[in-house]
């Protein structure tokens with residue numbers, strides 16, 4: 001039987017419709033949730049992502065401000081901007097698009113962002129709170145994946161979740177969030193030996209490596225839940241995931257497509273985090289509960 005396809009685009013649209021109402025209720029209280037995205041350099045893929053974030057913010061009535069800086073910007077200059085944004089009470093969320101040019105330390109920049117405005121959830125304080133299972137800003141891509149699993153009623157407890165990829169923004173945090181929900185978690189990466197041994201055991205397989213069509217039906221377990229995070233642009237301009245969707249969908253029980261899978265959910269959770277930041281900064285306590293434990 002063919003897998004259930006988890007349409008991230010549709011789920012994202014439903015959630016954003018609810019967020020639009022939340023934002024207009026906040027407006028009535030004089031609170032204007034606002035996101036500032038900082039892009040350093042001219043990477044075309046990054047520019048297209050940040051434009052997507054800006055469009056999505058505007059669509060739900062949220063203020064969004066894109067600050068574009070040249071690739072030659074120094075670490076000191078970027079730190080100066082972050083300091084200014086940290087102290088600007090009209091800014092609720094700060095997102096510095098990654099990757100940064102190699103002369104700027106991502107760790108130093110991420111640590112400079114006020115944890116109260118860390119809507120990406122990458123600050124060590126946010127990561128620490130997430131690991132401890134405390135309320136915090138959850139990183140958007142893993143948060144989006146957990147929301148998709150929950151919406152489909154897919155249980156995590158007791159399942160073997162195999163994560164392919166161990167990046168700061170996807171692999172590491174999704175494994176931790178699945179662990180918090182009582183999955184048994186295995187991390188695989190480029191040094192993993194006999195990768196297929198682990199893949200065959202995965203009840204839930206999360207793939208985030210950035211290699212087009214790396215995983216095929218041969219490597220997955222019958223009825224696995226397959227979450228494809230990869231975004232790979234082919235020479236013909238089309239976008240594909242890390243999973244060979246056409247073959248994998250015949251073996252999986254649930255699968256996310258690319259595009260219209262995890263990507264739109266990432267942006268949605270960023271909006272959710274920005275609303276949460278605006279609420280917290282204005283001491284509005286109702287509503288915005290974390291969807292993950």
Ligand SMILES: NC(=O)C1=CN([C@@H]2O[C@H](COP(=O)(O)OP(=O)(O)OC[C@H]3O[C@@H](n4cnc5c(N)ncnc54)[C@H](OP(=O)(O)O)[C@@H]3O)[C@@H](O)[C@H]2O)C=CC1
Pocket residue numbers: 141164165166167168169170171188189190191208209210211229230231232262263264266
């Ligand atoms: N849909 C969305 O919302 C998002 C999509 N993405 C996409 O997800 C993909 C991954 O991005 P990101 O998490 O930033 O990844 P990174 O490029 O930062 O890291 C890639 C990870 O994959 C591992 N890896 C690479 N090749 C292999 C291989 N052949 N076998 C096993 N492991 C491998 C690396 O291992 P090692 O650590 O050993 O080097 C590393 O841990 C990209 O396509 C990106 O565009 C990213 C963020 C959000």
Ligand SMILES: Nc1nc(=O)c2c([nH]1)NC[C@@H]1CN(c3ccc(C(=O)N[C@@H](CCC(=O)O)C(=O)O)cc3)C=[N+]21
Pocket residue numbers: 048049052095096097098099120140141169231239258259260261262263264266267
């Ligand atoms: N500080 C920071 N935070 C991030 O969250 C972050 C980042 N840096 N750097 C890069 C990655 C990548 N990322 C994506 C978000 C949405 C889509 C998305 O919406 N994709 C659409 C298609 C996009 C298209 O058509 O180009 C989809 O999958 O349907 C993709 C990728 C966020 N990232």
